[in-house]
Amino acid sequence: xxxxxxxxxxxxxxxxxxxxxxxxxxxxxxxxxxxxxxxxxxxxxxxxxxxxxxxxxxxxxxxxxxxxxxxxxxxxxxxxxxxxxxxxxxxxxxxxxxxxxxxxxxxxxxxxxxxxxxxxxxxxxxxxxxxxxxxxxxxxxxxxxxxxxxxxxxxxxxxxxxxxxxxxxxxxxxxxxxxxxxxxxxxxxxxxxxxxxxxxxxxxxxxxxxxxxxxxxxxxxxxxxxxxxxxxxxxxxxxxxxxxxxxxxxxxxxxxxxxxxxxxxxxxxxxxxxxxxxxxxxxxxxxxxxxxxxxxxxxxxxxxxxxxxxxxxxxxxxxxxxxxxxxxxxxxxxxxxxxxxxxxxxxxxxxxxxxxxxxxxxxxxxxxxxxxxxxxxxxxxxxxxxxxxxxxxxxxxxxxxxxxxx
Amino acid sequence: xxxxxxxxxxxxxxxxxxxxxxxxxxxxxxxxxxxxxxxxxxxxxxxxxxxxxxxxxxxxxxxxxxxxxxxxxxxxxxxxxxxxxxxxxxxxxxxxxxxxxxxxxxxxxxxxxxxxxxxxxxxxxxxxxxxxxxxxxxxxxxxxxxxxxxxxxxxxxxxxxxxxxxxxxxxxxxxxxxxxxxxxxxxxxxxxxxxxxxxxxxxxxxxxxxxxxxxxxxxxxxxxxxxxxxxxxxxxxxxxxxxxxxxxxxxxxxxxxxxxxxx
Numbered sequence: 001x002x003x004x005x006x007x008x009x010x011x012x013x014x015x016x017x018x019x020x021x022x023x024x025x026x027x028x029x030x031x032x033x034x035x036x037x038x039x040x041x042x043x044x045x046x047x048x049x050x051x052x053x054x055x056x057x058x059x060x061x062x063x064x065x066x067x068x069x070x071x072x073x074x075x076x077x078x079x080x081x082x083x084x085x086x087x088x089x090x091x092x093x094x095x096x097x098x099x100x101x102x103x104x105x106x107x108x109x110x111x112x113x114x115x116x117x118x119x120x121x122x123x124x125x126x127x128x129x130x131x132x133x134x135x136x137x138x139x140x141x142x143x144x145x146x147x148x149x150x151x152x153x154x155x156x157x158x159x160x161x162x163x164x165x166x167x168x169x170x171x172x173x174x175x176x177x178x179x180x181x182x183x184x185x186x187x188x189x190x191x192x193x194x195x196x197x198x199x200x201x202x203x204x205x206x207x208x209x210x211x212x213x214x215x216x217x218x219x220x221x222x223x224x225x226x227x228x229x230x231x232x233x234x235x236x237x238x239x240x241x242x243x244x245x246x247x248x249x250x251x252x253x254x255x256x257x258x259x260x261x262x263x264x265x266x267x268x269x270x271x272x273x274x275x276x277x278x279x280x281x282x283x284x285x286x287x288x289x290x291x292x293x294x295x296x297x298x299x300x301x302x303x304x305x306x307x308x309x310x311x312x313x314x315x316x317x318x319x320x321x322x323x324x325x326x327x328x329x330x331x332x333x334x335x336x337x338x339x340x341x342x343x344x345x346x347x348x349x350x351x352x353x354x355x356x357x358x359x360x361x362x363x364x365x366x367x368x369x370x371x372x373x374x375x376x377x378x379x380x381x382x383x384x385x386x387x388x389x390x391x392x393x394x395x396x397x398x399x400x401x402x403x404x405x406x
Numbered sequence: 407x408x409x410x411x412x413x414x415x416x417x418x419x420x421x422x423x424x425x426x427x428x429x430x431x432x433x434x435x436x437x438x439x440x441x442x443x444x445x446x447x448x449x450x451x452x453x454x455x456x457x458x459x460x461x462x463x464x465x466x467x468x469x470x471x472x473x474x475x476x477x478x479x480x481x482x483x484x485x486x487x488x489x490x491x492x493x494x495x496x497x498x499x500x501x502x503x504x505x506x507x508x509x510x511x512x513x514x515x516x517x518x519x520x521x522x523x524x525x526x527x528x529x530x531x532x533x534x535x536x537x538x539x540x541x542x543x544x545x546x547x548x549x550x551x552x553x554x555x556x557x558x559x560x561x562x563x564x565x566x567x568x569x570x571x572x573x574x575x576x577x578x579x580x581x582x583x584x585x586x587x588x589x590x591x592x593x594x595x596x597x598x599x600x601x602x603x604x605x606x607x608x609x610x611x612x613x614x615x616x617x618x619x620x621x622x623x624x625x626x627x628x629x630x631x632x633x634x635x636x637x638x639x640x641x642x643x644x645x646x647x648x649x650x651x652x653x654x655x656x657x658x659x660x661x662x663x664x665x666x667x668x669x
Contacts, residue, residue, distance in 0.1 A: 024540075026509060026538075028464070028535050028559065029558070029560065029572065030465075030563050033568060172468065173461065173475075179462075185465075186588045189588060190591065191586075289510045290513055290536065298510075300510070300514065303483045303511055303514065305460065305511065306461045
């Protein structure tokens, strides 16, 4: 499979929504016409300057883009190696990269005349972003969230409610992100006429993986321009964390055809990637399967039953990964590694102390890998890590994990 | 002529609609489930749909989700589902069995290995919810080559433009999903369903069975008047979930079958 690299890594998906064998449209017949309609609408919008003008305006004045590319001087000194830059997507409105994509999908929903927006959420960041943009445009918003996550992410649940969204706790299955996504699909199949499903990551049936990637690619496009301006050349190394993989794909995609740029995705290794399967590292610890509308690497047992992931970060706690990552993994264009809960917790504290930035637990995984990698690289190696979310939501989890009393 | 085609031909000659029942294989355990399956033909079931349990049944309501969890909890695997079909087939050569479920367990076993084992066990057809016509190369075409019917779902959102795609590569019968929604949800309305059945029958030339939201003998009778067959699943599975003994489950199935056949 790896013998003949393509001329470009940026042309996918094909007309069937495939990245190699990954991706596709594995949905029930009821949803198929809706997905085709969405694809048609997105194809139109993609080349419509008015659509992108509206996006740019909202990105600039509502989200606060471009997010800074920040030279992390003390972190660089502390680690003693590569020159580390942080792409500050945690400074976006709502505190994470999620809103980049939500804005695009809600503008599409408006173009399609849909009045009711549904979304799934794990940690609550995508739910908060969706509730926010729905409030901004006066749309009904229903967020499905595993009952377990509702319990452990109370501040975000309250935020969504303040923003006027209805939060539906999902008790089916094992009551986490995967089950929330099942329940959102069940709602969509029931309310096909007026409902738009706003997926939070680069997964799901075609066209979602490509569409979400395109909306998140603003991260990589800005990084390219900002690095050219700061250093007069492209970065040498990119690092981002991966649950479903939307912040990583957003940073990586504009650089895929620059062979000198080394690209690394960091999965959540939980308690360690081994036969206990107490992790959420689909690429390092899973195998290809079909779930939630696409073929991709999945955590599953020998009989093809889906396993529950584990990660200290609720946002990475998903047994699958976007199909384009699966393809980039098999093609060898992107390196995928994993770090454990404990390593992420250490990195979380390192960022607080050296840079005065409280990171979300998700990018703390990326930082944990940077902490291992940077010391092995020369000082002229320009490394960009995507700081994709801020950590206010995680302080309770971290306090519990390090044994602190609030 | 396949078992499915023979069954629909003989029912047509008798002027009857088919009664199709769904239960989840291995729910609540292998032995109980096999006992129920073996009793279905005598209870009036014309076509048996046997569920292959999956952890993430995205098109199913709570009743069938829970049935799948019970089956998985009892250690049901796809191999055991095929064992069950083989055990049934040893004593019944005429009642068609259709396996219904989701693609990943099949993909995990390997499509060719699965089809060979299914054919060997005596399976007649497949309904795989998350494989629309756009993904026919995955399983539908190989199944057809292996001599298994690939039965398609048609839904209220399947408009006239899509019907030819739905009709392509399918055989046996078409399963018309009477509502937009999940299994066991809202009630199906016979008056609304009738013209849809006509539309699907005209486009495919196949018998049309109607399912989703049919829960009582009366509802089964009403649908049987306008369709070639009636499918009941959640209402039966709910009784198994409540701990009903096989005899009680089969009594309920008989009342549904009588409703469907008496029309």
